Amino acid sequence: MKLQRIQQIENYIQQQGSISLDELCHVFNVSKNTIRRDINELEKRGTIKKVYGGVVYVENNLVSFENRTIYNQTEKEQIGARAASLIKEEDLIYVDSGTTTSQILKHIDPELSFTLLTNNLDIINLAAAMKNVQLILIGNSYKRDTRSFVGIEDETIVTRYNINKAFMAATGVSITSGLTNSDLMEYRIKKMIVERTKDVYLLADSSKFDHSTLLTYSPLENIKGIVTSRDIPEEYVEFCNSHTIELLYSN
Incomplete structure (x- = not known):
């Protein structure tokens, strides 16, 4: 019984x-x-690692950014296109690092003039080719798994800006835990951004709902809207309606 439970926990x-x-x-x-006690047994196997308040899976637990990009690809592209329609002339926006948020700039009018803060390498490369975009970079250490820059020595680089709209990614989304992330350094940037932003939009495909990870960077009820597909769980539709959160469907 114990061995069966430990295996179930590992899975x-x-x-x-x-x-x-x-x-x-x-x-x-x-x-x-x-x-x-069960976690101690799993740690001896070398497949999990204890962190503050929980555990992480260390044997291929992080799928590469390139491989994550292909999951639900059409859905992510549609979500990115819908989010792009929210960006207006002279906005000051933040685009988070993620396989869905990275689709946004592919669907923006290249002549549109706005200011962009980001920590994602792919978004930086796309924005660099857009002559009317003022690009501001966040993060000073490159993380290959997520193609993002993390770590901020001077937090005023975020707090000096009044961001109109932030387009955020999350590892998991739940009603009880909100918008969650696993990486402490990414969490720090996300939390600072949502605290400085007027309208926060979550971009999430259907696979992200009803999941949570270690770190909550925003309660679900604090955001302006969710850009997603129509097949999200019904309880999230009801929650958004009761908390005046916009549901912006991609299809």
């Missing part, structure tokens, strides 16, 4: 990528002491 952590101890206790209906 669950692998699926989630990262997860808190409290959530593991809830999912498997065991005490925190039991979970800690």
